[in-house]
Amino acid sequence: MTNEYQSAHFRELDALHHLHPFTNHKVLRGDGARVIVRGDGPYIWDSEGNRVLDGMSGLWTANIGHSSKELAEAAYEQMLELPYYNTFFRTTHPPVALLSRKLAEIAPEPLNQVFFGSSGSESNDTAIRLIRHYWVLKGEPKRRIIISRKNAYHGSTIAAGSMGGMVHVHAHSYPPYEGFRHIMDPYWYGEAEEGESPEAFGLRAARALEDEILSVGPENVAAFAAEPVQGAGGVKIAPASYWPEVQRIIDKYAILLLADEVITGFGRLGSWFASEHYGIRPNIITFAKAVTSGYLPLSGIIIDDKIAGALTEHDDDFHHGYTFSGHPVACAVASKNLEIIERERLVPRVREYGGPALAELLAKFADHPLVGEVRSVGLLGAIELVADKRTRRRFAEPGRVGMICRDHFFREGFIMRAVFDTMVTAPPLIWTDTQFDEAERVIRRALDLTLEDVAGEVAA
Ligand SMILES: Cc1ncc(COP(=O)(O)O)c(C=O)c1O
Numbered sequence: 001m002t003n004e005y006q007s008a009h010f011r012e013l014d015a016l017h018h019l020h021p022f023t024n025h026k027v028l029r030g031d032g033a034r035v036i037v038r039g040d041g042p043y044i045w046d047s048e049g050n051r052v053l054d055g056m057s058g059l060w061t062a063n064i065g066h067s068s069k070e071l072a073e074a075a076y077e078q079m080l081e082l083p084y085y086n087t088f089f090r091t092t093h094p095p096v097a098l099l100s101r102k103l104a105e106i107a108p109e110p111l112n113q114v115f116f117g118s119s120g121s122e123s124n125d126t127a128i129r130l131i132r133h134y135w136v137l138k139g140e141p142k143r144r145i146i147i148s149r150k151n152a153y154h155g156s157t158i159a160a161g162s163m164g165g166m167v168h169v170h171a172h173s174y175p176p177y178e179g180f181r182h183i184m185d186p187y188w189y190g191e192a193e194e195g196e197s198p199e200a201f202g203l204r205a206a207r208a209l210e211d212e213i214l215s216v217g218p219e220n221v222a223a224f225a226a227e228p229v230q231g232a233g234g235v236k237i238a239p240a241s242y243w244p245e246v247q248r249i250i251d252k253y254a255i256l257l258l259a260d261e262v263i264t265g266f267g268r269l270g271s272w273f274a275s276e277h278y279g280i281r282p283n284i285i286t287f288a289k290a291v292t293s294g295y296l297p298l299s300g301i302i303i304d305d306k307i308a309g310a311l312t313e314h315d316d317d318f319h320h321g322y323t324f325s326g327h328p329v330a331c332a333v334a335s336k337n338l339e340i341i342e343r344e345r346l347v348p349r350v351r352e353y354g355g356p357a358l359a360e361l362l363a364k365f366a367d368h369p370l371v372g373e374v375r376s377v378g379l380l381g382a383i384e385l386v387a388d389k390r391t392r393r394r395f396a397e398p399g400r401v402g403m404i405c406r407d408h409f410f411r412e413g414f415i416m417r418a419v420f421d422t423m424v425t426a427p428p429l430i431w432t433d434t435q436f437d438e439a440e441r442v443i444r445r446a447l448d449l450t451l452e453d454v455a456g457e458v459a460a
Pocket of ligand 1: 118119120121122124153154155156227231232260261262263288289
């Protein structure tokens with residue numbers, strides 16, 4: 001643990017030399033960053049010795065919790081044995097072969113082949129290139145357009161950022177790459193018309209895909225790409241009618257489905273992958289984050305036999321790869337992480353305990369004057385903060401109240417992320433009653449303090 005002097009020292013070094021992701025650097029330069037020094041299970045500690053309950057699993061990563069000795073040992077042993085070798089030039093190694101087989105086993109059939117990278121963005125870039133390559137191999141090179149959704153987050157590289165639907169991300173690579181179209185996201189609370197039921201809205205949002213396919217011409221469409229639950233966009237959970245209708249449209253036009261499971265993979269919804277939860281049949285799943293519970297960077301795509309078959313029938317290279325594709329230490333840690341998830345029954349535990357406990361926790365705040373809606377699926381949840389809960393009117397300046405609330409959470413020793421004025425949570429899969437009770441106390445207090453701060457703006 002560091003002392004106060006060291007905290008100031010690290011903050012200063014950081015402010016002078018470190019550029020943070022997705023950060024207002026002017027504000028950060030003034031305020032400095034919080035220095036995090038340690039993690040243990042569901043908690044992290046800052047350099048001033050404050051213990052914080054981690055309601056975001058790091059960044060949707062630490063499904064088994066922080067600082068597992070077993071994962072550290074797996075990394076240590078692999079580093080002594082073979083710290084690095086590449087998987088180019090027809091070489092392989094045991095950790096990558098074993099992990100590939102395990103991922104094929106837990107992924108829905110018929111997804112059986114894995115290509116590795118180090119980040120979610122890279123996995124989506126890989127998927128984009130492979131989707132287009134696939135259609136060339138099939139003799140339909142015109143099929144290049146990938147339809148995605150507004151507010152989707154698929155990463156920060158130029159291709160993944162262009163496939164994503166966040167306008168502020170597009171703005172930095174303006175103009176974004178061509179070949180992507182963005183349809184409405186299935187966000188009932190924010191987008192439904194007055195009196196529109198979730199079911200009717202879900203069908204309308206799904207049919208936006210068919211409208212887009214017809215508008216660009218089915219012969220030009222390569223794939224539809226989507227997160228089963230939009231995470232960084234605000235934990236937007238589609239109504240039950242949405243995914244079956246999307247799958248029907250995909251089947252009708254025989255386009256590919258890319259499920260970005262970078263957040264939803266590895267148990268978060270109570271199944272290994274959310275695709276099973278929603279009964280969808282992706283041709284490609286992209287994964288990252290919780291495959292190692294975030295202990296080391298590792299990502300990849302799992303592809304179905306149809307796409308793999310096109311590659312193996314074709315006598316030429318797929319010109320794509322990363323130095324760290326299938327890094328042996330990351331693969332060894334991932335295998336151990338999946339073993340722990342299996343051994344501790346963490347996936348069924350989300351269905352039987354964690355998911356219902358989170359839903360019950362959030363429901364306790366539905367009556368709060370600041371709260372417009374609470375929603376959750378598995379261990380993904382959200383609280384909508386609104387100025388008028390009867391009319392769903394938002395606050396005048398989007399994001400200001402969310403930030404006030406987030407800061408209260410921080411000060412009270414809890415991490416929940418603000419997506420504008422939507423507070424989102426993704427607890428580790430290991431939470432027990434102790435953490436859910438703690439979260440209840442902190443959330444209530446933070447909401448009350450936020451309400452005091454903005455009372456004049458909230459409808460009585
Ligand atoms: C659904 C989804 N896809 C892709 C990414 C990008 O992953 P990375 O930050 O590892 O590049 C993220 C990151 O949060 C994500 O949530």
